[in-house]
Amino acid sequence: MFRRLFSNSLSQVKTRRMTTTQAPTASFSRKWRGAALAYLLVAPPLLLMVLLIFIPALQSIARTLTISVDGVPGFSLSRYTAFFSDPISVNNLIFTFQVTLLTLAAIFVVCFPLALYLRFSSGRIASIVQILALFPLFVPGIILCYALIRFLGTRGTLDTVLSLIGITGYRTPYLKPDAIIIGLVWEAIPFTVLVLTAGLRQVSDSLIESARDVGADDWTIFRRIILPLIARPALIAFSLNFLGIFGSYTIPYLLGPAAPQMMGVFMQQTFGQYRRPDEAETQAVITFIICAFIGFLYVRTVARQRITHEKDE
Amino acid sequence: MATLDLIGLTKRFGSVTAVDTVDLTVADGEFMCILGPSGCGKSTLLRMIAGFEMPTEGDIRIGGESVTPLGANKRPTAMVFQKYTLWPHMRVFDNIAFGLQLRRLPRAEIARKVEEALALVSLSGYEGRFPSQLSGGQQQRVALARALVLEPKILLLDEPFSSLDAILRVRLREELRRIQRRLKITAIFVTHDQEEALTLADRIAVMNSGRVEQLAAPTQIYDNPATLFVADFIGAMNLLTAQVRGGQIALDGVALDAPDGVRDGAVTVAIRPEDLALLPDGDHAGAWRASVEQISDLGHYRRAILETPSGMIKIYLPKTAAAEEGSAVSAFVRRYLVYQDGAPPREVTRPLPAQALTV
Numbered sequence A: 001m002f003r004r005l006f007s008n009s010l011s012q013v014k015t016r017r018m019t020t021t022q023a024p025t026a027s028f029s030r031k032w033r034g035a036a037l038a039y040l041l042v043a044p045p046l047l048l049m050v051l052l053i054f055i056p057a058l059q060s061i062a063r064t065l066t067i068s069v070d071g072v073p074g075f076s077l078s079r080y081t082a083f084f085s086d087p088i089s090v091n092n093l094i095f096t097f098q099v100t101l102l103t104l105a106a107i108f109v110v111c112f113p114l115a116l117y118l119r120f121s122s123g124r125i126a127s128i129v130q131i132l133a134l135f136p137l138f139v140p141g142i143i144l145c146y147a148l149i150r151f152l153g154t155r156g157t158l159d160t161v162l163s164l165i166g167i168t169g170y171r172t173p174y175l176k177p178d179a180i181i182i183g184l185v186w187e188a189i190p191f192t193v194l195v196l197t198a199g200l201r202q203v204s205d206s207l208i209e210s211a212r213d214v215g216a217d218d219w220t221i222f223r224r225i226i227l228p229l230i231a232r233p234a235l236i237a238f239s240l241n242f243l244g245i246f247g248s249y250t251i252p253y254l255l256g257p258a259a260p261q262m263m264g265v266f267m268q269q270t271f272g273q274y275r276r277p278d279e280a281e282t283q284a285v286i287t288f289i290i291c292a293f294i295g296f297l298y299v300r301t302v303a304r305q306r307i308t309h310e311k312d313e
Numbered sequence B: 001m002a003t004l005d006l007i008g009l010t011k012r013f014g015s016v017t018a019v020d021t022v023d024l025t026v027a028d029g030e031f032m033c034i035l036g037p038s039g040c041g042k043s044t045l046l047r048m049i050a051g052f053e054m055p056t057e058g059d060i061r062i063g064g065e066s067v068t069p070l071g072a073n074k075r076p077t078a079m080v081f082q083k084y085t086l087w088p089h090m091r092v093f094d095n096i097a098f099g100l101q102l103r104r105l106p107r108a109e110i111a112r113k114v115e116e117a118l119a120l121v122s123l124s125g126y127e128g129r130f131p132s133q134l135s136g137g138q139q140q141r142v143a144l145a146r147a148l149v150l151e152p153k154i155l156l157l158d159e160p161f162s163s164l165d166a167i168l169r170v171r172l173r174e175e176l177r178r179i180q181r182r183l184k185i186t187a188i189f190v191t192h193d194q195e196e197a198l199t200l201a202d203r204i205a206v207m208n209s210g211r212v213e214q215l216a217a218p219t220q221i222y223d224n225p226a227t228l229f230v231a232d233f234i235g236a237m238n239l240l241t242a243q244v245r246g247g248q249i250a251l252d253g254v255a256l257d258a259p260d261g262v263r264d265g266a267v268t269v270a271i272r273p274e275d276l277a278l279l280p281d282g283d284h285a286g287a288w289r290a291s292v293e294q295i296s297d298l299g300h301y302r303r304a305i306l307e308t309p310s311g312m313i314k315i316y317l318p319k320t321a322a323a324e325e326g327s328a329v330s331a332f333v334r335r336y337l338v339y340q341d342g343a344p345p346r347e348v349t350r351p352l353p354a355q356a357l358t359v
Ligand SMILES: Nc1ncnc2c1ncn2[C@@H]1O[C@H](COP(=O)(O)OP(=O)(O)OP(=O)(O)O)[C@@H](O)[C@H]1O
Pocket: B013, B016, B017, B018, B036, B037, B038, B039, B040, B041, B042, B043, B044, B045, B192
């Protein structure tokens, strides 16, 4: 949008410059007025971003890389070597990766069939499913957590129902990694289904019917036509979910085990309970760098999509 | 390269009957056009033949064998869609090769067949392009190549050129006809463009609300429309309702002979604009006294609107015809069709009087 704003004002400048030869000063000032307006509009949010996000982030990174010896600051990786030689920290990082990747896998296992169903069917049941898939959007995380505890916990709803029908020996996932995954998947369903369904709607019926026409069965159509055509939306859903899950706090804190911990919980504990802000900062920078890499993948995917779209038009 | 038989084919969507007991036989190597207004069931009929829709009733036979229980991927048919037909993530080569790969043909044979198919649609050398790098016409030619490369028994086309501009449309349909003749493939072409149907088809099936109203060669459809719907739908036609009394059709301002077999009562008279001729102003038997309301020069002929006691009548005149807007003339009916009670029309032709202004 900003780009359009800029190019509009620039092209206006060009046409004006060509037409108004008698009044060069007027056109000159107008040219600058247009451009200045565009910059003026982007300046406040840009300034806020720099002040509130980039500068503190850079400061943090810089602080984790310096150490004061006798009051003289100098470059050092010692905070990072401390992190990576501490088994608990490393364990928590690995645990965070494991939970994130397992959750992502579970999200796609749940959401792909849902999105396919919503794309290829219509009618009452489909709209009910659509509403159900969007429902988690309206439930705050903390409420979800307590609902899950009441439902999945020992002597919770599920346990009670199972023992009523004669199944005993229920072992609750509560306070185990499984509960984190269940909670995170639940929370990610609406967004993922929305993105995947939107991607699937771009695949027109005639593309699928043409494939069936030349002899492809359902599985071949899914693998050779549908999957490649929604690879990009899927990658976008993947990276945005990754960011949300990797840095998640509420769900792992309320539903997960005391150890190992996900990075969000770990950071909060290091900072709040153990009162070690330096270590918490290091943990935060490591988390930030991993997320920044995934963020980069996301930006690249979106940028590439825009380029191909512009070429199509 | 096979005959196609549709037997009592019916498709209902809930309460809507999209296709209503259609019986149709397409001969081996025939080019059949299905023509009709929007929503008359053309696409549904074609999609049942292709296997995308299950018939509610009836049977589809290709080469004498029923294919009704088979899915689209098992039928010896190939379809060309109206638009969005090529898979955008595959190059032209892979678009055409996809069906061959599914049939596990050897690599070299696939390459040879793709090359032949591309040559057939005059697109050799385009193998490496993506669909987004082709024009609309080129995309539809690739879609045609993709359908033909599988050597289907029946080629199905659902308004394949309707999203292209007029000049390209004419060029591509001529090319399609040439290819179809060369391969001697049985083809069914759905269109709502009557010019397209009249120029392409061996036979035309004119559909109206799910039924085939007439199945005949283009000239016969034009000269002898079997029903009033066809008469009105194909070409330009003056349709006039009148009463028959004592062997005469009493139109306002003129009386025409009622043909044998027409009883007293209501009839509709159908007159093609080219079946009218101008006579000098005056009273002539079987002619209206009229005034020229409007004249348009349309290149090789002129179209005039006449005001007659029976209302506005359209007439085609040779370029040389001397007629001016506002002048008084007489309009002589040389040939007309009489429709009564849904029975086949009765045709009457009359010799042109000597004093005709135009021939
Ligand atoms: N999947 C469907 N569900 C419900 N009704 C349908 C479906 N497909 C077609 N119809 C209905 O069946 C009738 C015939 O549709 P069809 O698409 O065959 O018409 P058509 O002759 O191809 O029209 P057009 O020239 O506009 O393409 C229409 O009334 C349409 O609304």
